[in-house]
Amino acid sequence: MKRRNFIKTTGMATAGIGIAANAAGNSFFNPPQNSLPRWRGFNLLDYFSPQRSHNRGQTTNEEFKWMSDWGFDFVRIPMAYPRYVKFDPSKNITPEEVLNFDEKVVEEVYNLVEQANKHGLHVSLDLHRAPGFCVNAGFNEPYNLWQDKEAQEAFYAHWKMWAKTFAEKSRDQISFDLVNEPCTREDMNDQFSQRGPVPGDLYREVVLNCMHVIHKHNPERIIVADGNNVGSDVIPEIFDLDVGQSCRGYYPHYISHYRASWVFENPDDSPEVVWPGVIDGQNFSRKSIEDFYAPWIDAVKQGVGVHCGECGCYNKTPHDVFLAWFEDVLSVLTENQIGWGLWEFKGTFGLLNSGRKDVDYEDWYGYKLDRKLLSLLQKY
Template sequence: MRRRSFVKAGAASAVLAATGLPSCKISRQVPEVTADNIPMWKGFNLLEKFDGQSNKPYRESDFKMMADWGFNFARLPMSYWTWGDVNDWSKIDEATLKHIDEAINYGQKHRVHVNLNFHRAPGYCINGGDLEPYQLFEDEEAQDATRFHWRTFAKRYQGIPNYDLSFDLLNEPPFIPEAQHNPVMLSVIEAIRDADPDRLIVVDGLAVGRDPIIGFADKNVVQSTRGYDPMRVSHHEASWIPGSDIWPEPTWPLTTDEETVDQAKLRQQLIEPWQTVVTQGVKVHVGEWGAYNQTPHEVALAWMEDLLQLWQEAGWGWALWNLRGSFGVLDSGREDVEYEDYQGHKLDRKMLELLQAYL
């Protein structure tokens, strides 16, 4: 892909995408939401488009269930492969964008905030980033493309209230210094704000979401962190984590030869480092967290409750990974749970009630 041809074709595609006025532009009175005044958002990740291997439409039933249970937040981690082309970053598939329109509609209908996240952006993904032709934090081609794709979304959804919609720019940036990360992501922020100046923007912390971005404390953005530590509890026997199959079965608190990890340790690791930006007025949200289905259920619940207590004290919202699937409350495939039949799903009632206790 030559850069000049990408820029020329990309400009034409942006105009085309911006002219398709999606039905989710509903005019109604809603509370004002800004980066320094966000609701206590709590909910789930919905994974229809996160890995680029599947491209299913979102389900209204998910939004209705979340709302019926008292949740108000849906994070949509998405791979640009579902609406774009790794070999031609100027292409935008209108059919996939209509799926996203539908999700925003469902959120508006059921009063569930929709947070759009690029799990894979042109030039970067935490999983298989080497599959990209250029690298986001190194190559201008990938930076141009990422700005173009986010600008397309900004134009398409211009005017939808922040109460209903926010943009989470990039899932879990790598272990790089702020000097390498910040100029790239600031250029993406500027591209969005050129099209939609008031759009609420969320930026994931560095080191795959674990470290606050000090240089963005004054950029009028929410910062997103993670709740997966210790990995020996959250990712026991997870096939995508090398060595997790030989970890001893976890307990909570977790005791290893090196240390004991308990709630106090989690406060030290997951809460205290973020006070640097919190004291400057930055709002923090936990974009992902949860325990894989090979962690014993009672261990997972005890660990989850300690995290929920910490986030309640800190005033942070959160989104479990996921609603349906191996980390979720529905169809998680755990062997040590007595599931309840619920609207065609297998419901982990204990986990659901634990989450509801912290709404």
Template sequence: MNRRDFIALSSLAAASTLAPRGSSVVASVSKMSTQPRIPRWRGFNLTELTGGRRDQRFRERDFAWMARWGFDFARLPMSYWAWSTPEDWHTIDEAALAPVDEAVEFGRRYGIHVNLNLHRIPGYCVNQRELEPHLLFDSPRDSMLRALEAAVHHWSFLARRYRDVPSSALSFDLFNEPPFMADHARYDEIARALVASIREVSPDRLIVADGADIGQTPVLSIADLGLVQSTRGYLPKMVSHYTATWVPKNEFESFAEPVWPMRDDKGDIWDRDRLRRELIDTWKPLVDLGVPVHVGEWGCFNKTPHATALAWMGDLLALWREADWGWAMWNLRGSFGIVDSGRSDVAYEDFEGHKLDRALLELLLAH
């Protein structure tokens, strides 16, 4: 039996055992071992390898800054292109993983938990997925199996490479922001195959799964796997992504200059109560099963007026603190971050040769 046949059989077996939604999910979860427990990690996404460039390294200074300010979490959204290619999925350049090795060591050195995420996994990326030779979702079955086979190969490799690093220091996030989907069957199939490949090598590894629908929807059918699920904090996008050209226009609730609270084009008010309904209550069925939730990404693009951004962020942070959820802002440095964000309406503080948004930092530290 070749590897693709093995993946196919494994995937079909996983699909045949999908836990249906409702009371049967509760029954399935009730029979499993205790769900993982995690601290209320707070920190940032560090994006050096998100685009897959091989001339990028993570910066030790970022880890030192986070530790100095009291943060304890770094999510690393990475493209597999940084160590492999879409032309040859199964060849991995081990030397190209040196930046990841360094980041894991920086995390150990500064007491920062490192979370490795495949922002681009073989067969899928939330941006420009069409650049992949075979697609992990919504393509012919053989094509999806080829992509899943490659995805399993990469996670198996990473699991072996970091098998001696404890889960208290390092976790794996399977893939970034799955697409919008009518049901979770294909997501479930992929998640089970990837989790099995990791646990075969590293049984105790802490594993994170992003919610469906670009990270916005909990996936109850995988609650029995004992994973953390990762949500997002970008709603409403009329505030978080004002003027962002990479967001499809149909995802904006309004194109008016943001204020907070804000009325969308349908006349509906967005305020803290609406955020609670959209971003907290939606996840209650999963939380009720004992599954930990972490906010893997959130933030506000630098074209949103600073006062509006701070008011919106303050409501989000208060809700997550109330729910006891940790979070990772996108990003530390850059247009969503607290350092060198390029806002035109901020009185930046000079900080070690960089521009620090002190007001935003203080808001984060208060929560």
């Protein structure tokens, strides 16, 4: 039941969305005009882990060049805030330490953005772990972002710091993605506890306060809010704000997170996957993808900027199933002028060194390149 609850709250259930099923079906010949650019690129996990000992390695200048040379124009940097504050890692972080910014690491992040910009890449700076909240467990927060004013004030302080740091950067160079995949959770330290949407009026309040803080330093800064309920739901409460929204390209999770230990308590319980076809008693096809994105496409038609900040597939999914499914995802997004960011550039979801056992990799300057995936990405 926990597996089913997780999948349900991250977009498995599409019945009753109240949007005509053909909202996306005929969009190719009359695409909506998206107010956000159709950025295409990758997530970079340089500052993803809250533990500095888990550093996945810095993205190199050479890697940025490859992204640009291959025709991509976007990187998203999901950060865990403990990576750029000073605190005692042998103890739980305190509210005071949450605001103890480490200028050396802040400068490192700035230099990473500089490198990306030099290669013509737009950077989306994202708080994957914000003060008092992360969609993932594994770090003890001193408060709860959705319950405690002290956590919210700390959250605003972090965005004030980043807004000042990048105040001189143009809107073409950097945007801010406020918090990754907001949701409530019964137990913040239990990865498998029941999740749900953040109350819409509360999410609006937090977004609006961030917007005021950020635009004080650069009124042209593009701001993006991740979809509610783990990124799966549009946020109608902020349609009137000058804020874009970020969806996800993981539907259905049966395929995108096949045998993933952080999704399935027992990965051996993962149902076998096909595309298109029946998975765990449900029939899936490109039509299912169109239905899932119908609310997002409707938001674009209402003037809301939409981008898919994360998409992709864990390396346990058979490669042919992954590519067949992913082409449907990318084609639906592209027909509706919605850009995307693959999770990740290198690693188990990535273009390089994914560790798949059923791929004939191409040697690429010491990396293992999934050429079929690259060709698919370049197509869209």
